[in-house]
Every structure is written in C-alpha cells, then in structure tokens.
Amino acid sequence: MVHIDLSNLLPTGAFNYVAAFLPGLFFESSVALANPTFVGKIAMTLSKYSLNQYINCGIALFLAFVIGNGFMMGVTLIQWFFDRFYAVGFFLRKRFYLRSLIPALNSFMGKRAKAGRTMPSWVVELQEHLHYYAYGGIEEDQKEINGCLGMLASNLLETKYAIKREESNAIQNWWILYITLATPTPEEVRGNTFMIATHAAGWSGIVASRLAPTLSNRYYLSFSILMIVTGFFHDFYVARNTINPISLGLANVRGMLREFRKPQKPGAQKAKIEP
Numbered sequence: 585m586v587h588i589d590l591s592n593l594l595p596t597g598a599f600n601y602v603a604a605f606l607p608g609l610f611f612e613s614s615v616a617l618a619n620p621t622f623v624g625k626i627a628m629t630l631s632k633y634s635l636n637q638y639i640n641c642g643i644a645l646f647l648a649f650v651i652g653n654g655f656m657m658g659v660t661l662i663q664w665f666f667d668r669f670y671a672v673g674f675f676l677r678k679r680f681y682l683r684s685l686i687p688a689l690n691s692f693m694g695k696r697a698k699a700g701r702t703m704p705s706w707v708v709e710l711q712e713h714l715h716y717y718a719y720g721g722i723e724e725d726q727k728e729i730n731g732c733l734g735m736l737a738s739n740l741l742e743t744k745y746a747i748k749r750e751e752s753n754a755i756q757n758w759w760i761l762y763i764t765l766a767t768p769t770p771e772e773v774r775g776n777t778f779m780i781a782t783h784a785a786g787w788s789g790i791v792a793s794r795l796a797p798t799l800s801n802r803y804y805l806s807f808s809i810l811m812i813v814t815g816f817f818h819d820f821y822v823a824r825n826t827i828n829p830i831s832l833g834l835a836n837v838r839g840m841l842r843e844f845r846k847p848q849k850p851g852a853q854k855a856k857i858e859p
Contacts, residue, residue: 608652618796729833766839783815
C-alpha cells in the first residue's frame with residue numbers, strides 16, 4: 585500500500601499564502617450565485633478584450649487572492665486590537681482584585697470565622713485564585729520559567745555554538761543571545777492559519793450580502809456570524825498566549841527545545857566569540 589504525505593507536496597509556510605484564497609473564493613462564489621446580474625456585467629466588460637477562458641479564470645483567481653488577503657489583513661488588525669484589550673484587561677483585573685474583591689472576600693471570611701461557621705470550599709478556591717493573580721503568583725512562576733529558559737539557552741549555546749558564558753567577558757547583556765535563540769513559529773504569533781482564513785471568510789460573507797441582497801437571509805448570515813464568533817474566540821486565545829507572561833514564557837521554552845532538535849550546521853562547534 586502506498587502512503588502519500590501531503591505535507592511534503594507543499595513547501596513549509598505555503599499554506600499561509602494559499603489560505604488567502606478561502607475567503608476570496610467564498611466571497612466570489614457567494615456573489616456569483618446570489619447576484620448573477622452583477623457577475624454578468626463584469627463578464628460583458630471582460631468580453632470586450634477578447635480574452636480566452638483561461639485568462640478569465642486566472643483573473644478570477646487573482647481577484648480571489650487579493651480580496652481574500654484584504655480580509656485576512658483585516659483579521660490581523662482585529663488581533664492587534666485584541667492584544668491591546670487583553671493587556672489592558674490583564675492590568676485592570678489585578679487592580680480590581682486588589683481594591684475590591686479581596687477586601688470584600690476577607691470581610692466575608694472574617695464574619696464567618698467570628699460566627700464559628702465553616703468555610704465553603706469554593707471560598708477557599710476563590711481566595712487562592714485572587715491571591716495568585718494579585719500578589720505575585722504569576723511573577724514567581726515567570727521566574728521559574730526564566731530559570732529553565734536560561735539553563736536551556738546556556739546548554740544550547742555551549743553544545744551547538746561552542747559559546748560559553750564565562751569565556752566571553754565582552755558580552756554585557758547575555759540575555760540578547762537568549763531571546764534570539766527561541767524563534768517563535770508563525771502559529772504561535774498569529775494563531776492557526778485556517779482559523780484566520782475562516783474568520784476572514786465570515787467577514788467576506790457579510791460584505792457579500794451587501795452586494796447580493798439575496799444573501800441577506802438568516803441562514804447565510806448565521807453561518808457567516810458563526811465563523812466570525814469562532815474567529816473572535818481564536819483571537820482571544822492567541823492574545824492570551826502572546827500577552828500572558830506564563831503562556832509567553834512557555835512558548836519561549838518550546839521554541840528553545842525546537843532549536844535542540846534542529847540539525848547542527850557544519851562547523852558550528854568552531855564558532856566562538858572572542859572576548
């Protein structure tokens with residue numbers, strides 16, 4: 585039996601470019617099926633140039649790529665806003681815990697303690713949650729992750745690049761080498777490409793419904809809104825992983841471990857930094 589690995593047919597990262605066709609083709613096919621008069625006018629215009637069917641098909645694919653890429657750029661802008669909102673929300677949550685929830689919870693627990701009543705388990709779990717995010721629990725975990733990252737980076741620099749920290753007094757900021765070793769993948773930075781394309785397809789469906797009034801029905805719009813809502817959840821997940829210090833630190837550790845699995849370049853052991 586012959587097994588074909590489709591991942592070997594396309595170069596790495598090719599799907600990042602091909603994915604732009606998904607929202608573009610969804611937009612074109614929706615408009616073409618729902619508003620043939622509009623498409624007929626475009627076809628009449630192209631017929632004046634005496635182009636064959638292959639050139640017309642190429643033009644349609646090119647427009648699909650351009651339109652789809654435009655919608656995906658819009659999703660990228662949405663992800664940028666999600667990053668900013670999550671960073672602000674992360675800060676405001678800590679302040680809200682410190683100034684409102686923790687004092688209120690302490691007052692509630694104090695009253696129950698004076699009355700001699702047992703403390704519910706959910707109150708204890710809530711207290712642990714609030715103290716973790718308000719009083720440096722994340723900072724402590726981040727220190728442990730940074731220590732693990734430093735250990736991995738030191739071993740990688742020594743075994744793969746023959747660079748020892750104690751041998752180079754010229755490097756004042758050793759952390760520069762650390763952060764350049766752990767290269768994040770495009771999926772860690774932007775998220776799953778297919779989910780981004782699906783999110784963009786949802787917005788392309790909304791725009792298509794403006795060009796083809798027939799599409800303004802609850803079934804088509806519900807499907808488009810479903811893709812948009814799913815994309816919002818995906819964007820929030822990506823923002824959490826890129827802004828939250830714990831998730832970001834774990835991503836750096838994964839990136840460092842990937843460097844260990846890469847094949848060593850010839851002559852890499854001879855590369856040294858002179859003091």
